[in-house]
Amino acid sequence: MFSRFFSLCLVLALAPVAAAAEGPLDAWLSARAREHAAWFAAQAAGVEGQTGSLGLWRERAEGDPGIPHFVPPSSLAPLIRAVEASVVNITTVGPRAGGLEGMKKSTGSGFVLTPDGLVVTNNHVVASAQQIAVRLADGREFAASVVGRDASTDVALLRLSGVDLGKLPAVYLGDSDRMAVGDWVVAIGNPFGLDHSVSHGMISAKERVLGVGQFDDFIQTDALINPGNSGGPLFNMKGEVVGVNTAIISQGQGIGFAVPSNLVKELLPNLRENGKLARGWLGVVINDDGSNGGGERQAPLVKDVYKGSPAAAVGIRPGDRLVAVNGRPIGSYLQLLRKVALLAPGTEARLSLTRGTETQEVTVRLVARPAQEATEGLIQRTASEEEMGLVIRDLTPEVAAPLGETAWSGVLVSGVTPRSPADSAGLRAGDVVTEVNRRRVKDVAGVRAALGKGSAGVSILLRVKRGEALQYIAIAR
Template identity: 55%
Template sequence: MPRRLALLVPVALAACARPAAAQRGLPDFADLAERVLPAVVSIQVTSREQSTLPPELRGTPYERYFRQQQRRGGQLVQGAGSGFIIEPAGIIVTNGHVVGNATRVTVTTHDGTEYAARVIGSDDLTDLALLRITPRGQLAAVSLGVSDNMRVGQWVMAAGNPFGLGGSVTSGIISARGRDIGAGPFDDFIQTDAPINPGNSGGPLFNMAGEVIGINTAIYSPSGASAGIGFAVPSDLARPVVEALLRGGRVDRGWLGVSVSDADEQGRRQRGALVMGVERGSPAARAGLRQGDLVVAMNGERVETSRALVRNVAGLPPGETVRLTLIRGGRNQEIAVQIGRRPNDSQG
């Protein structure tokens, strides 16, 4: 207990110093927070965790008991996250990993009202999900802004449910744009130093106009708490995903059916996506792509990396035909491929 009180002292001193800082031209977030917080929600999730049998239980009397528990659905696990209302009728945006395989989702609005929520759909590649609640009336809502207009160094405010403490806001700046943190082919994160902690996932990152320019998704944290490096999905990437989930509850993405790597990593001088394998019966196989082909362009646009190829293909609607330019046996040639629908676990 004394240690915790000691940690609170610097925070209190910093708060006392803020009026002087405001006089030096630093922004005041009070009006912004008052305007947007009614549209920010806390999300409580109940899910069942499936576990593997520990090796030490094999062949013991406990093995039977363990397997019986698993058949009954596993252990109940509680989780928490954040979200924001995008339509007054009760449509909420959050992270896909917040709701996961939830058996029950409860949304608590800023005024403390609880609603049972239904998952409309989610998209694994962008880690976004859409929820629906049935409110008693019209709810406060916020809109997606244009993340591409944001510049490094601009002020932002994060809002959400850190550590279960709903209705919290933090402020900071945009530290970087276009971050690739290895989460997937659509990595294009906004990096911010606004403190983001466990429970903030799925919450909004606002610009000073009160528009959502990012969805807080991940943190870099050796300690498990904020280290001043947080990552948000840009609103420009989220917008078409939200629209697709609203239309049909899913995002249909394009698929070639190849495994690829960067050409320069394989000792090639020419940049591009090197085909390492082709799945049997896939669109790529039907079009005649082969292992060893080097894809250097799609519809005339240069392809510099394997990630670029996977991302470009995933962004296409299934059924569309594209023209791939590739190098095979030292010679350039073009192949037309009709894009398929991407399975959940495919690379490209």
Template identity: 45%
Template sequence: MKLSSLRFFKEIVFAACLAVLAVGESPAKVLTPDFVDLAEKLKPTVVNISTTKTLTPQFRMRRQPSPFPDPFQDFFEHFFEEMPRRPQRERSLGSGFIISKQGFIITNNHVIAGADEIKVRLSDGREFKAEVKGSDEKLDLALIKIDAKENLPVAELGDSAQIKVGEWVMAIGNPFGLAQTVTAGIVSATGRVIGSGPYDDFIQTDASINPGNSGGPLFNAEGKVIGINTAIVAGGQGIGFAIPVNMAKDVLPQLEEKGKVTRGWLGVTMQPMSPELAKSFGLEGEKGALITDVVKDGPAANAGLRSGDIILEFDGKKINEMSELPRLVAAEPIGKAVKIKVLREGKPREFTVSVGRLAESGDENNQKTAGDAFGLSARELTKDLAARLGLKESRGVVVTGVKQGSIAELGGFQSGDIILEIGDKAVATVMDYEKLIKEYGKGDVVRFLLRRGDSNYYLALRIE
């Protein structure tokens, strides 16, 4: 018995030694980062941003549409129109991080958009006025600069292409005005599409991100910036989104040199593939981007592409998801000849397209979406977007933005409205929406059936 017990003891010790050796082979995978050291080192690179904007009140009654006539409406509207208009000051807070010793700072475009004054507070309490060097509304990025008269601590930019789901990350920012707040968590997912724009490719994290964190950095365990904190899910906890830093690095040179970003353009509208669509087109799997419309005289039309073509490859890169294509096209130099492989009528075809320039806001030849005539933007609902907007529905076309002072705003549209009908025709997709809007011209009155909350109602807008 004694000999057997000794042998058993030796086996236990041997097994324990093997376990220790196994752990020692990959300590980086089991050790938690030293957040105390990281925070002390990185906090000086993060700044708090406060902005001031002057608003001119419209003095228009924000009344909910009602099927019943209101005899007092004309009285109230006349009364308020006669009141003197006093400008109001709106203040907002955000975050940013220093990327050069000379004082260049990255933040979100929505943090500084329309601001009359931008102030940057450093971690040591010093405050400086900042100027906007460049902004990109589509990617929601901005580059601002301060003159501190000395070299500043700099946040090192990492490689967001190397991040893995489950790795540790840390956010530093200004949530709810609480300066230099540090939170930590993990990367929950990558490549998230949340319906915020054509270049959605967000990092999802459970590191606590709240209002005021916008524009702040998301660091990896090595202390390098891998993302720019940008969005949260309304009412959600532990769900935040960051722009991959590689996307920012691609546009920073243009923001610094030109103040804006020039992107490539194909001139097509597309939709994702579904199992049913793939089968109907004779496509194996659900990969590719289905062209639903081609802009007349655009790059794709001039190359011979047409509705019903399924783009499988762009410049040698396979298209697995429709959302991948806009990012690839946008990154191409204007005028570059690019090979595009498509599936047409069940057979592979190849075309050469000369990449055009995507017009920016204010361009005379801007490639407008149909809703631009009214000053509103609309997108197809996804589950993520519905959750972000707090909507019960998860399908349809939702208003995601209403331009201040536009026809849509004056007519009563609000972000989150779901468009059910235009005229007497149902709207189920953005394609339906754009097609129906194009049937109307200047001077026409367009009738909308909307759903807001638990109620349906009609709005009518005149195209000016």
């Protein structure tokens, strides 16, 4: 049949038609016949990618292997059998919320981190627990105590006690940075008390910010994560844990979130040594100036350096760009904040920075993060600021969020010298300066540039946001 139709198409395509006798229908039939003849000829020759009519689509040739390096999984059973023994059920007993009498029993999930009995789970699973019991897949049960926990990342580290410790089935931690949207993942846990339930899906998004805290950096997945799954592992296709599941949006339908394993790796030494997140401090003021115009994020730009800080001690300067911490690239202020704050005070961190066209590395020893009020006087003020009696700071995301302000929408007045020109003009701590001499400003550098353009003896006109009200304040120089 195919050969007869092919022959007919060839005849129609090659048959001469007298120009005078050819009508509109004859011309159309001849054109269609030529197209069909070309298509059948290509199929017979096995031309890859040959299309139907005039290049409208492509079809793979017979025997084409398809997408390189992609092997669709036929069954996840071998992977699940290999890793499920390390997933544990956690039962806690603690006081009821809201001051109600009696004790409340709750369940969650976790996974064995080390053969000698360290277990990882969510902070909210054990936050108010007075008793913690951990049951393994083989039925063994151990009492557990909290080694350390942190609410801002929702991660907790437990220590099992009892006999038979030392050979527990521990997981492997994977590299969550290497996971890509579309990668397959498996979640194992105890949703609603149903032991060792398995769900699978893929990575739907990375670096999700949910507004839970400043360390928001969630992996989003469509693998089902329900109450009781909290604290359980999210596995990649190599059987490595790439996330700690958290049912943080319980009303979500088909949406789950997990704390990335790389964030957990950075946090665990801190929890083991300090029992909490003792935050490291670098001592820089950052302007997160977004992308470079090509869609790629730029490394954070140093706008100022605190006097006597670890950054000042190793020679970091305003204008430097911090491109990596301990070899891991950073592309935003929040990434820098997470990577530095998760390291314990006293930790040595290797920073990569660019200064102009040069790239260099420095090793800095972090210190404990000072209280916010203790940092106010650590930035060197300009002569103009001291003359006016102003202490100002950038509205970074960390500073802006507690105040209900938008980051980089102006400059926060964090202090006013008594009986200074700023004090006499009515400026107050907590005001946000949005304009200087009718010029829009969004950071300290902008204010200083605008003040530098003024003349001695000429008043400075500031536009100030105080609560929801906007007003102009003139300060005599």
